[in-house]
Amino acid sequence: MVQHTELAYHETMDLHEMLNFKTICLMKSKLMQGICFDNDLKKLMQKDVEQSVTAIKELKALYEGARTNRK
Template identity: 65%
Template sequence: MEKNLAPHESMETHEIINFKTVCLLRSKLMQGICFDNDLKRLMEKDVQQSIKDINELLSFYKQSQLLQ
């Protein structure tokens, strides 16, 4: 089974990783100025999910890059 990404797929994966990283940073920074504990918990949940998503995307992206 071929696991290489096409060039446009590599670029799109890279763009998604960048987007998820920006979202992660924004949620983390907003926690510092938020006074609502429920909202802080929701943002922390988003941070943790974003970390998982980014790690999964990175492992997929790195694996596809190594095969090329």
């Protein structure tokens, strides 16, 4: 069984889009925490921040197998 460590071009593009989306989610939650006065909502946004940071780290690790024209 052959395992591929590189991503195909379309997978690289999908990964890029997911990384952008999670980055925007992270920024939005961080910004909204500053103007939110409801403590329960702040806690939910903080949980989203933590989950987004974890997801971004995982996506960045996958990016190591991304195909680019630099190779």
